[in-house]
Every structure is written in C-alpha cells, then in structure tokens.
Amino acid sequence: xVYHSQNINKMKKIILTMVFVFATGTMVNANSSVEKxxxxxxxxxxxxxxxxxxxxARSIVAITQINNMIYxxxxxxxxxxxxxxxxxxxxxx
Amino acid sequence: xxKILLIIGIFTNSIVNTQSVFEGRVIYDVQIKVKKLDVSKxxxxxxxxxxxxxxxxxxxxxxxxxxxxxxxQTESLYELPKNLLNEAxxxxxxxxxFAGNTNKxxxxxxxxxxxxxxxxxxxxxxxxxxxxxxxxxxxxxxxGKYLCFKAISSKTFDNGMKKDIIAWYTPQIPLxxxxxxxxxxxxxxxxxDDNNIVFKTIKIELNKVDVxxxxxxxxxxxxxxxxxxxxxxxxxxxxxx
Numbered sequence: 001x002v003y004h005s006q007n008i009n010k011m012k013k014i015i016l017t018m019v020f021v022f023a024t025g026t027m028v029n030a031n032s033s034v035e036k037x038x039x040x041x042x043x044x045x046x047x048x049x050x051x052x053x054x055x056x057a058r059s060i061v062a063i064t065q066i067n068n069m070i071y072x073x074x075x076x077x078x079x080x081x082x083x084x085x086x087x088x089x090x091x092x093x
Numbered sequence: 094x095x096k097i098l099l100i101i102g103i104f105t106n107s108i109v110n111t112q113s114v115f116e117g118r119v120i121y122d123v124q125i126k127v128k129k130l131d132v133s134k135x136x137x138x139x140x141x142x143x144x145x146x147x148x149x150x151x152x153x154x155x156x157x158x159x160x161x162x163x164x165x166q167t168e169s170l171y172e173l174p175k176n177l178l179n180e181a182x183x184x185x186x187x188x189x190x191f192a193g194n195t196n197k198x199x200x201x202x203x204x205x206x207x208x209x210x211x212x213x214x215x216x217x218x219x220x221x222x223x224x225x226x227x228x229x230x231x232x233x234x235x236x237g238k239y240l241c242f243k244a245i246s247s248k249t250f251d252n253g254m255k256k257d258i259i260a261w262y263t264p265q266i267p268l269x270x271x272x273x274x275x276x277x278x279x280x281x282x283x284x285x286d287d288n289n290i291v292f293k294t295i296k297i298e299l300n301k302v303d304v305x306x307x308x309x310x311x312x313x314x315x316x317x318x319x320x321x322x323x324x325x326x327x328x329x330x331x332x333x334x
Binding site for chain 2 (some may be wrong): 056059060062063064066067068069070071073074075076077079080081083084085087088089092
C-alpha cells in the first residue's frame with residue numbers, strides 16, 4: 001500500500017515536471033503572468049484531475065445562466081436553451 | 094360600358110394588391126446581446142479554468158445568424174434557414190441556440206393556434222404556447238420605410254426578477270406576427286430585444302416568396318408542463334451522476 005502511494009506521488013511529480021516543461025515551452029503567446037499561471041493550472045488540472053464530461057457540460061450551462069441571467073421559469077424555451085448548450089458542450093468535451 | 098369595366102378593373106386590381114401585400118418573408122439579423130463572459134460574476138472556486146476558458150470561447154464564437162419569418166394573411170412560421178442548421182454542429186454558436194436552433198414556431202391568428210415544435214431532445218414534440226401580453230408605448234421610430242411603434246412585455250422569473258422584452262412593430266403591415274413566440278401586436282414585429290438576443294429586420298420580401306404555410310409542424314403533442322418534466326428530469330439525472 002505504502003509502495004503504491006509512493007509510486008503515485010512519483011508519477012505525479014513526473015507529470016507535473018512534464019506539464020511545467022511543456023507549459024513554459026508553449027507559453028510564448030501568453031501575454032501576462034496571470035495568463036501563464038492560468039495556463040499551467042489548467043494543464044495540470046487536465047492531466048491530474050482528468051475530465052468528466054457531464055461536470056464540464058453542466059458547468060458551462062451554469063456559467064451561461066449566470067452570465068446571461070437566465071433564471072428558472074416555467075418557460076420550456078429557457079430549459080431548451082440550456083439543454084442545447086449542455087448537449088453542445090458535452091459533444092465538445 | 095367602358096367606365097364600368099374600368100371601375101371593375103381598378104377595384105379588382107386594388108383587391109389583388111391589398112391581398113398580395115400580406116404575404117411574404119421577413120429576414121432578421123439576429124445577434125447575441127451579452128457578447129462577453131463577465132468572469133467577475135463567477136465564483137472561481139466552483140469553476141475550473143478549462144471550463145471558464147471554454148465559456149469565454151463560446152461567447153467569442155457566437156456569430157450573428159439570419160432568421161426567417163414567413164407570413165400570409167392568417168399564418169406565420171418562424172425558423173432558421175435550413176443551410177444554417179445543416180452546418181456541421183461541432184462548433185457551438187450561442188446565437189443560433191438563442192434564436193431557436195432547430196425549433197419552429199407556427200401561428201394561425203384565425204384559429205388561435207400558437208404551436209411550437211421542439212427538436213432539442215432528438216424527438217419532435219409539439220406544444221402550444223400562450224400569446225405574450227404587451228403594453229403599447231407611444232414611442233415611435235422609422236425602420237427602413239416603415240413607421241414603427243414600441244411595445245413592452247414583462248417577464249417575471251421564479252426568483253421574482255423581472256425582465257422587459259421590447260418590440261417595435263409596424264401598423265403599415267397590419268399582421269400580428271413576429272419572431273419566436275412573440276406576436277399579437279397590431280403590426281408585424283420588425284425589431285425585438287429579448288435580453289439575450291436582438292432581432293433586426295434586414296429585408297422584407299412582399300409577394301416575392303412562395304408562402305405555403307399549411308401547419309407544417311409534425312411531432313408528438315405534449316403539454317408544456319409534461320415537457321418541462323422531461324427536461325427537468327434530465328437535468329436532475331445529470332446532477333445526481
């Protein structure tokens with residue numbers, strides 16, 4: 001068990017190093033240091049945390065609701081907008 | 094005798110003209126209203142950078158689309174152009190989603206039919222929708238050669254928040270049709286702002302388009318309450334997973 005956890009930590013270190021090297025190499029186009037940090041963060045996130053397409057699509061729906069102030073109502077059209085966005089985001093995932 | 098024939102001729106001509114004026118197609122340019130993602134509104138702990146990045150891109154990629162409103166004396170059909178819907182749908186266009194996507198709206202003002210066909214779930218469903226209630230405002234402006242008047246409809250959400258939908262209609266084309274589910278004004282709607290999207294007329298084709306609107310909508314008839322349950326259950330199921 002200990003051996004297994006040590007191995008995972010080792011793996012994480014290797015991946016983080018690889019991600020960092022890759023990130024610094026591809027950050028030429030990033031304009032600000034904040035952007036660079038975001039890029040590294042998201043790359044690490046993608047490699048280590050993995051991608052859950054349901055969560056991904058759901059989050060994009062939630063963001064659209066917040067940004068466009070689409071509140072709950074009994075209007076099916078509003079739900080359909082969200083469903084369409086969900087479907088498209090899921091496809092993109 | 095000649096005078097009688099002339100009067101009959103003028104009378105017939107005026108009837109033909111009057112009738113033919115009331116059929117055609119409005120082409121709207123549809124633009125998304127909120128064009129950028131306001132990151133300050135978001136709780137950054139809740140959303141990953143990847144999701145925020147994808148959402149920013151979604152707003153950036155939201156390109157304007159055209160929408161068609163076919164109409165005759167008694168009926169109208171609102172839809173997006175077929176070529177737009179046939180496009181490879183991998184890149185999401187938020188404007189297309191808000192403008193109705195593959196859904197269609199049919200109105201028959203004589204039979205009081207207000208039907209909405211949805212294809213979002215993959216299966217076509219038909220629902221009736223309630224006509225919007227409007228307040229007529231004494232503001233006016235010209236849209237092209239048409240004198241238009243303002244009308245406002247207020248929408249209240251479950252959280253008590255209110256939003257105004259603004260329409261500009263022209264009594265010069267006295268047909269009570271408009272884009273999406275918006276109709277019921279004493280003239281054709283030439284502009285509409287529904288908070289998420291803005292419709293602007295770019296062309297009105299009178300008598301040039303072959304308008305055959307014969308309730309073209311097909312699908313399983315469902316009440317909006319039942320449909321809401323179907324969609325709600327779907328969202329609940331993805332929240333659980």
